[in-house]
Amino acid sequence: MAQSYVLSHLRALEAESIHILRETAAQFCNPVLLYSIGKDSSVLVHLARKAFYPGKLPFPLLHIDTTYEYPEMIEFRDRFTKEIGAELRVYTNQEAINAGANPYDLGTAKCCHLLRTRALVEGLKEGNYDAAIGGGRRDEEKSRAKERVFSFRDKAGRWEPRNQRPELWNFYNGAVNLGESIRVFPLSNWTENDVWRYIELENIPVVPLYFAKPREVIVRGQTLIPLQSNVKIFDGEQTETVNCRMRTLGCTPCSGAIRSEARTSGSIIEELVSFRRSERENRVIDHDQEGSMELKKREGYF
Amino acid sequence: MSITTQAKTVTLAHFTAPGDELPLLRMSTAGSVDDGKSTLIGRLLFDTKTVLEDHLDDVSKSKVNRASRGLDLSLLTDGLRAEREQGITIDVAYRYFSTARRKFIVADTPGHEQYTRNMATGASTSDLAVILIDARKGFLAQSRRHAFISWLLGVRTLVFAINKMDLVGFSRQIFEQIREQSNTLLSLLDDVHVHFIPVSALDGDNVVIKSERMPWYDGPPLLDILETARPSIDVAALPLRFPVQTVIRPDPDFRGFAGQLASGHLRLGDEVTALPGGQKSRVARIVTFDGDLEEAFAPMSVTLVLEDERDIARGDMLVATSKVACQAQTVEATVVWMSEEPLFAGRSCLIQQGPRVVSARVSRILHRWDVERLETRVASSLSLNEIGVLEIEAAEPLLFDPYRENRATGGFIVVHRISNLTLGAGLIERESENISECGPLSPEERLCLRGHSGAWVDLSKVQECADALERALLNVHLHVVRTEQPELRRLGLIVLTFGLHEGTPDVVVDGNDLRGAIEAIRAKTTLDTLHAFGEGEGI
Numbered sequence: 001m002a003q004s005y006v007l008s009h010l011r012a013l014e015a016e017s018i019h020i021l022r023e024t025a026a027q028f029c030n031p032v033l034l035y036s037i038g039k040d041s042s043v044l045v046h047l048a049r050k051a052f053y054p055g056k057l058p059f060p061l062l063h064i065d066t067t068y069e070y071p072e073m074i075e076f077r078d079r080f081t082k083e084i085g086a087e088l089r090v091y092t093n094q095e096a097i098n099a100g101a102n103p104y105d106l107g108t109a110k111c112c113h114l115l116r117t118r119a120l121v122e123g124l125k126e127g128n129y130d131a132a133i134g135g136g137r138r139d140e141e142k143s144r145a146k147e148r149v150f151s152f153r154d155k156a157g158r159w160e161p162r163n164q165r166p167e168l169w170n171f172y173n174g175a176v177n178l179g180e181s182i183r184v185f186p187l188s189n190w191t192e193n194d195v196w197r198y199i200e201l202e203n204i205p206v207v208p209l210y211f212a213k214p215r216e217v218i219v220r221g222q223t224l225i226p227l228q229s230n231v232k233i234f235d236g237e238q239t240e241t242v243n244c245r246m247r248t249l250g251c252t253p254c255s256g257a258i259r260s261e262a263r264t265s266g267s268i269i270e271e272l273v274s275f276r277r278s279e280r281e282n283r284v285i286d287h288d289q290e291g292s293m294e295l296k297k298r299e300g301y302f
Numbered sequence: 303m304s305i306t307t308q309a310k311t312v313t314l315a316h317f318t319a320p321g322d323e324l325p326l327l328r329m330s331t332a333g334s335v336d337d338g339k340s341t342l343i344g345r346l347l348f349d350t351k352t353v354l355e356d357h358l359d360d361v362s363k364s365k366v367n368r369a370s371r372g373l374d375l376s377l378l379t380d381g382l383r384a385e386r387e388q389g390i391t392i393d394v395a396y397r398y399f400s401t402a403r404r405k406f407i408v409a410d411t412p413g414h415e416q417y418t419r420n421m422a423t424g425a426s427t428s429d430l431a432v433i434l435i436d437a438r439k440g441f442l443a444q445s446r447r448h449a450f451i452s453w454l455l456g457v458r459t460l461v462f463a464i465n466k467m468d469l470v471g472f473s474r475q476i477f478e479q480i481r482e483q484s485n486t487l488l489s490l491l492d493d494v495h496v497h498f499i500p501v502s503a504l505d506g507d508n509v510v511i512k513s514e515r516m517p518w519y520d521g522p523p524l525l526d527i528l529e530t531a532r533p534s535i536d537v538a539a540l541p542l543r544f545p546v547q548t549v550i551r552p553d554p555d556f557r558g559f560a561g562q563l564a565s566g567h568l569r570l571g572d573e574v575t576a577l578p579g580g581q582k583s584r585v586a587r588i589v590t591f592d593g594d595l596e597e598a599f600a601p602m603s604v605t606l607v608l609e610d611e612r613d614i615a616r617g618d619m620l621v622a623t624s625k626v627a628c629q630a631q632t633v634e635a636t637v638v639w640m641s642e643e644p645l646f647a648g649r650s651c652l653i654q655q656g657p658r659v660v661s662a663r664v665s666r667i668l669h670r671w672d673v674e675r676l677e678t679r680v681a682s683s684l685s686l687n688e689i690g691v692l693e694i695e696a697a698e699p700l701l702f703d704p705y706r707e708n709r710a711t712g713g714f715i716v717v718h719r720i721s722n723l724t725l726g727a728g729l730i731e732r733e734s735e736n737i738s739e740c741g742p743l744s745p746e747e748r749l750c751l752r753g754h755s756g757a758w759v760d761l762s763k764v765q766e767c768a769d770a771l772e773r774a775l776l777n778v779h780l781h782v783v784r785t786e787q788p789e790l791r792r793l794g795l796i797v798l799t800f801g802l803h804e805g806t807p808d809v810v811v812d813g814n815d816l817r818g819a820i821e822a823i824r825a826k827t828t829l830d831t832l833h834a835f836g837e838g839e840g841i
Binding site for chain 1: 317318319320321323325326393394395396397405407410419420422423426427536539547548550551552556558560561562567589590591592599600601602603605616640652654655656657709710713715717721722723727
């Protein structure tokens with residue numbers, strides 16, 4: 001037996017995530033995969049295809065559309081889901097949009113609460129989903145470090161950090177009563193670096209916004225905001241053309257780009273090694289107040 | 303030709319690690335409050351340059367700083383608001399860091415006694431445990447508990463980090479004393495690798511870099527030990543265990559059993575046995591999205607096609623025919639109780655072993671562990687964070703290997719039938735001997751077996767309703783007797799008396815409100831009164 005029976009790091013993560021996705025499909029009546037169009041979602045969908053091959057995806061993809069997303073994201077979403085034959089469902093908090101919700105008048109925190117958090121809770125309720133699979137990772141933010149792989153939500157969709165089910169070995173308790181649900185995080189043990197290395201290894205398509213090219217941006221403090229039709233330019237602000245890329249994707253006014261020359265996943269991995277700042281730094285919403293991600297999660301944010 | 307019959311193939315090298323890659327190390331940390339555990343992890347993250355600048359900025363801006371000097375590194379890992387305010391870690395948090403040699407997942411668990419369950423959770427997936435000891439306080443009962451629970455859950459490398467050496471003048475004598483204090487404990491734990499390291503997490507001595515302030519210590523710093531530690535058990539070398547998670551059948555030509563190898567390896571043509579049931583077949587295909595394989599090993603996730611049509615479903619297990627797993631309905635198991643609601647014998651519950659869920663009942667509590675003295679005690683109940691040995695009777699066979707031989711198949715979780723909460727974690731030891739030994743019934747056992755407690759019902763005032771009352775109580779399956787011996791209530795009977803006796807009846811029926819009388823009796827005898835009863839009403 002000359003062969004060494006040791007899985008590579010990425011294959012071990014892959015095997016664990018596939019196991020979690022299969023548990024989700026088997027334990028719930030009506031699961032859904034929350035598809036945010038970002039790189040983690042791309043990886044998640046890829047893993048789900050592997051988990052049920054040669055069968056089809058046993059659950060639909062749900063996109064919570066804030067209507068403030070980059071047009072490239074929507075194009076990518078429609079093409080990618082069609083190519084792999086997935087069922088795409090889209091939910092928007094139309095009531096809030098009709099009432100004029102936007103980040104400029106309401107501030108990013110309130111806008112995000114209405115168009116993401118509320119929309120997500122309402123979208124899950126409307127679809128009557130008992131499990132929602134998300135791409136959250138424990139390395140992203142401190143309050144996520146304590147998140148379970150199967151994370152219980154009460155009837156109102158709330159997360160109660162003090163009252164989580166103990167999770168031992170790889171045994172996932174997904175039992176729920178009517179109206180309760182579980183959020184499932186198959187990428188819990190992945191880091192940002194693992195995600196990019198896996199995208200490269202498996203050649204997984206991602207939104208081109210992740211790769212550097214010259215873009216017209218507004219320089220707002222430390223943050224570069226790519227110019228889009230729905231981005232407001234404040235008095236005294238100038239636009240300039242900068243070689244940049246997005247490290248995370250979100251709404252146009254809330255997610256900034258970083259200066260970068262990385263045009264391929266390989267060069268992004270090299271760039272990450274030299275990075276000394278976290279990927280969510282350019283997400284305006286996480287920094288509204290100390291512990292703000294935990295507050296959002298308690299309300300139902302992913 | 304359909305997609306399901308095309309077999310593109312792939313070699314095992316597609317999945318295996320390159321020769322020089324060390325497998326990921328899963329470790330847990332445990333320590334009492336203020337042992338400096340969060341600081342130690344913060345130090346590991348900081349010195350291995352895993353901490354990102356904006357997270358450090360957050361720490362330096364934070365309103366809290368408990369460090370006597372410099373940055374409070376513990377804030378890097380204390381995530382939740384309540385913890386920041388109280389300075390304690392209240393739940394298992396997972397951290398990720400890597401060095402040029404290896405990647406690590408740290409289960410950071412709280413030290414408080416009331417968080418034994420979190421400690422067990424962190425240990426359940428760990429290969430190595432770092433146990434923090436405050437050099438000023440020495441080897442405490444808490445340190446013993448941490449080491450014992452880690453060992454019980456299968457952690458086979460224990461690293462005792464004697465912290466705060468800077469506060470005891472880097473004294474070799476104190477370090478050696480603590481080593482000696484641990485000897486009694488370590489003599490009880492077999493099959494472990496043990497390391498002792500003197501450190502100062504605050505200043506970084508012997509964490510990543512060898513300290514110059516303790517020249518008498520000739521061992522490696524902590525990170526060196528972590529970088530070279532071996533996993534507890536080589537799971538691929540154990541017998542094949544393949545719990546079936548789901549059956550994939552996209553078209554009538556394809557029927558595959560999807561799952562993750564819990565242990566062992568398999569090749570095309572290998573004979574496997576399906577448990578329970580024992581039907582045999584051979585492996586016809588090992589299917590993955592990337593292509594068919596000729597062999598696979600734990601912990602790979604694959605889909606197996608067998609040569610013969612077999613009635614196999616989620617929750618069944620495919621095992622090596624040459625060494626099948628145990629199959630039993632009554633087992634003895636060590637259980638860590640994780641619920642606020644105490645466990646009594648007779649309790650009904652669900653037992654979940656990965657994808658297999660069976661209905662079960664705790665038939666006996668054999669004993670409880672006194673984890674601080676490492677002795678067993680007679681017990682009639684298990685409270686939150688207590689560890690005991692139970693006998694469990696399942697309605698269908700449990701498929702297992704003894705936990706000490708195989709962590710992947712020897713464990714289970716206890717799930718509440720109604721609230722669905724995870725109540726405890728079990729480690730199966732063996733199939734239970736037949737219950738021929740019959741000791742005296744404990745009051746709690748009697749309660750649980752009868753389903754209610756006893757009561758003395760005084761009917762001296764309205765004897766004429768006795769027949770209706772007896773009938774009504776029997777209808778709801780209560781154990782009723784008519785006798786002039788009120789003390790029989792202690793055996794869990796509902797005693798209807800007509801004469802006058804000394805003592806206080808539980809219920810006095812003095813009118814014709816039969817419904818009211820029944821409600822009063824039921825209220826006195828429901829199992830909810832069991833807690834007060836357990837606290838020593840004295841039988």
